[in-house]
Amino acid sequence: MLSVLVTNAKGGAGKTTLAVTLATAFASEGHKTALADVDRQGSALGWLALRPGDRPPIAGLDWHKSAGKVQDGVERLVIDAPAGARLKHVDELQGRADLVVVPVQPSLFDERSTGDFLARLDRLKPIRKGRKAVLVVANRTKPRGRASQRLVDFLKREGFPPVASLSERAAYQELAIDGLGAFDPEGRRLVEIRRDWEPLLRAISERA
Ligand SMILES: Nc1ncnc2c1ncn2[C@@H]1O[C@H](COP(=O)(O)OP(=O)(O)OP(=O)(O)O)[C@@H](O)[C@H]1O
Ligand SMILES: [Mg+2]
Known part of the structure; x- marks a missing residue:
């Protein structure tokens, strides 16, 4: 099993967005995939509850009280961490x-707290x-943006x-x-978004 922790102490950096997108990438590759939600807000599990039954399956794990067992046979585990996690927890x-x-966003405040x-x-x-x-990922970047x-x-x-x-793409919210x-989804609509993900997916699969 390959297990990926998505974390940043800074709130709203894109942890859940990255976690659910990675889970869909692994599941669509045919891997048996699980998504562990450590955040008591339960955003990742809430997303999973909306997931249509005809899509590549992703198993949900509620880890908000403590990290638990992973079912046998899971090949890819994605762990969605909460904001503000203490070092011991991380x-x-x-x-x-x-x-x-x-994930880290282009803003002075996100930069400083992510640096720490x-x-x-x-x-x-x-x-x-x-x-x-x-693996650090610049998230919500804008082409030619100074902050990016x-x-x-x-x-x-x-x-x-x-x-x-x-x-930065509205499609992430619309899909979620x-x-x-x-x-x-099939079709060409998300070709550019998926291209953004290629280097990260490659870096992950090199370690699989
Ligand atoms: N690349 C992106 N383009 C557009 N919107 C994005 C992008 N990444 C994240 N968002 C949006 O930013 C908001 C915060 O993202 P998300 O919930 O993934 O962050 P988080 O780090 O999990 O937050 P929290 O710390 O509360 O758990 C969400 O509305 C999400 O849809
Ligand atoms: Mg989150």
């Missing part, structure tokens, strides 16, 4: 993951020793150059309302 969760994905968060993550042993990868370029420069200076850049993600 340390416990990364212990259940093979790699850590951190990355520095704390970097002190956790398996990460410090390079055994566990941290600033974010990329900032992350490079921090030693975490972003592996992917996901554009129907319990869908960018890798569900």
